[in-house]
Amino acid sequence: MPEIVVDKLTHTFGEGTAEALTVLENIELTFESGSFTSIVGTSGCGKSTLLKMMAGLFDPSDGRMTLDGEVIRGTDRRRGMVFQQDAVFPWMTVARNISYGPRLRGAGAAEQREIEAKWTEMVGLKGFEDRWPRELSGGMRKRVDIGRVYANDPDVLLMDEPFGALDAQTKERMQSDLLDAWRQSQKTVIFVTHDLEEAIFLSDKIVVMSARPGRIQHVEEVALPRPRADEMRLTDDFIQIKRRLWAMLDH
């Protein structure tokens, strides 16, 4: 069942002015419920812009997007987002960050404790509940970010290069942990990255975009079996996909 549908979407920055810049042109996509899709492309292809519009942070200049048939307009807890930058609130402890969303909707103290316990454990931060974000490493803060969005129980998870700033080892561990969390929750994930290996390792489907203006160039179905293990990154199937996608990107 398609959950998110992007229908003839075009976006132009500064429309009607001399500097008008079309960043996305005629995008048509469907995202199946419970699927994991990555969007890849070189910088300037508009992939982050597309994701932010799905989150409702701003509206497209033409075309529309729907979630379960409802037109997306404005932000909504059903579409959670993990950002490339560090978005953990530094004035809240790890646990308070995790239960932020439920607290917005008036969750009681007991319910908050329960959610905090569940999701600190799920993202591997057990024992760090009362720490301040400044006491954590970049990777751990990203875990707080992801746990916070999960704890808010959205239908769709939008992730904008969430691991872009992490070192290679941390990144690989975070990818495996993300897949675990995804498998347990079966939420729809849309993951923007410029890292092909990351996209192949994580996704069911990879959307390749070309730049200026951003268009859909290719959609790759990733047939690798699940659950995925780190060793798969070195298999022939994996490398073949990587080689094919690599040739498509504008270098």
Place this chain on the structure above:
Amino acid sequence: MDWLRRLLSGRLVLGALSIGLVLLAYALVTSRADNNPALLPPIPDIIGSFFTNLGAGTLLDALGASLYRIFLGFFIGTTCAVIIGCLVGWYKTVEYLVDPLIEAIRPIPPLAYIPIIIIWFGIEEFSRVLLITIACFMVCVVNVIAGMKNVPQVYVDAASTMGATRFQVFRTVAVPAATPFIITGYRIALAAAWTTLVAAELIAAPSGLGFMLQEGRRYFLTDQVMMIIVIIGACAFIMDRSFRAIQKRLMVWSETRD
């Protein structure tokens, strides 16, 4: 030897050292035979003036009158500044409406209002408190606005994508994120309160530390003038330190250099 070096390079020792050196230099100059005590009163005279005024009750009365004005003006001024600053910094409509006014008034030194305040309200307690209120408000509101404007966009986006309403974002994200700026605003307002207080009391007051300064000048009580200057410095210092302690308690979450 190591403990001695550590002690000597410590904060308290070095701080006391610089103050001690100034006092020593002052003591040396005033102990010269050709020193005129009416211009540079020796330290024992200054201490003597302190105890004389303390015994007579004049010092505590003046201190009480001044602190009352400071606290009242500071409290009203900063409270208004936080409320108005938050609204201006967060809501575009309020900003467009109020910000030009604040920007136009901001460069005027609060002391420039003294004549008009005297004309309107007379030389009353109200006038002095009003002046301090204006001074505190103006310096504080600018910081509060800057704080609200500097709330990182990613925090706002994160909260809204979790379903926070605009007002919830304001309450749970913008205000805490702006706290460092707001506290700085309070500290600057406190300094402004002291500056304005003394100026207001120098010109028109029947009591207070500024009044005692003026009295000292009129009757050539240089030791009293010196004594009051030290008292003002000490009071402002203690209050600022208390504020820093509060700031530290409130800001445990922020990364600051020690």
